[in-house]
Amino acid sequence: MLFAVLASSPLVLGAYLGSKFTFPERLLAAVLAFAAGALITALTFELFEESYEKGGAVRAALGLAAGAVVFTGASMVLDRYVAKDDDPDGSALLDKDAASDDRPASSASTSGGAGLALLAAVTLDGVPENAALGISLGAGGGSLALLAAIFASNLPEALVGAASMRAQGRSTLYAVGLWSAAAVLLGAAVLLGAGPLTSVSDETISLPLAFAAGAVVASLADTLMPEAYEQGGPLVALSTALGFVLSFLLATL
Numbered sequence: 001m002l003f004a005v006l007a008s009s010p011l012v013l014g015a016y017l018g019s020k021f022t023f024p025e026r027l028l029a030a031v032l033a034f035a036a037g038a039l040i041t042a043l044t045f046e047l048f049e050e051s052y053e054k055g056g057a058v059r060a061a062l063g064l065a066a067g068a069v070v071f072t073g074a075s076m077v078l079d080r081y082v083a084k085d086d087d088p089d090g091s092a093l094l095d096k097d098a099a100s101d102d103r104p105a106s107s108a109s110t111s112g113g114a115g116l117a118l119l120a121a122v123t124l125d126g127v128p129e130n131a132a133l134g135i136s137l138g139a140g141g142g143s144l145a146l147l148a149a150i151f152a153s154n155l156p157e158a159l160v161g162a163a164s165m166r167a168q169g170r171s172t173l174y175a176v177g178l179w180s181a182a183a184v185l186l187g188a189a190v191l192l193g194a195g196p197l198t199s200v201s202d203e204t205i206s207l208p209l210a211f212a213a214g215a216v217v218a219s220l221a222d223t224l225m226p227e228a229y230e231q232g233g234p235l236v237a238l239s240t241a242l243g244f245v246l247s248f249l250l251a252t253l
Contacts, residue, residue, distance in 0.1 A: 134193020
């Protein structure tokens with residue numbers, strides 16, 4: 001229960017802060033980049049490597065591909081939903097088509113899209129990721145490195161996501177409610193991993209671990225890193241490196 005609270009509570013805290021207060025864009029970009037760096041370590045050592053060792057290369061590769069495909073598909077659906085919600089008559093789309101030299105907006109730069117995309121990222125990779133955290137508890141230890149990576153990524157993701165929702169005109173109740181629902185879901189995943197899933201075979205566990213890794217990879221490429229760079233510029237590279245180094249040190253302790 002303690003691990004479940006520690007892993008999921010940053011979502012509620014970040015959502016409240018992001019929806020109530022205005023932070024400099026460069027600061028938001030820096031913390032988002034830090035989260036991206038921490039997730040690189042987590043997906044490599046705590047998710048994909050663990051999946052590979054438990055289920056072999058084929059299962060790990062299939063699970064990773066499935067996670068990446070599902071997240072990318074969800075992100076595309078969210079892009080269309082947000083674009084339609086922001087521009088119901090389609091005038092912006094016509095303007096964009098007329099300007100053939102313009103690049104189409106990514107999910108990170110679509111108005112309001114970053115908030116929902118970050119929420120999707122946290123949910124899709126967070127459920128199997130938190131279940132893996134619970135499984136490590138059931139095995140008699142408890143991965144502090146994975147817990148630290150989850151905590152370090154959830155807080156800035158919720159912060160930036162809620163800030164994006166606020167910029168779209170959403171209320172504090174809306175943002176905090178959505179992120180709190182995700183927090184409850186992820187907390188339950190930790191308890192599920194520490195309980196019923198401890199008796200599941202390694203081959204079965206390898207698939208959700210790899211799925212989480214694939215969703216993390218896709219979210220890094222599609223949302224976290226583009227959004228951080230768009231708002232913070234090249235200096236976010238230093239924040240990403242810092243997040244990676246600190247998370248790596250925790251993983252090697």
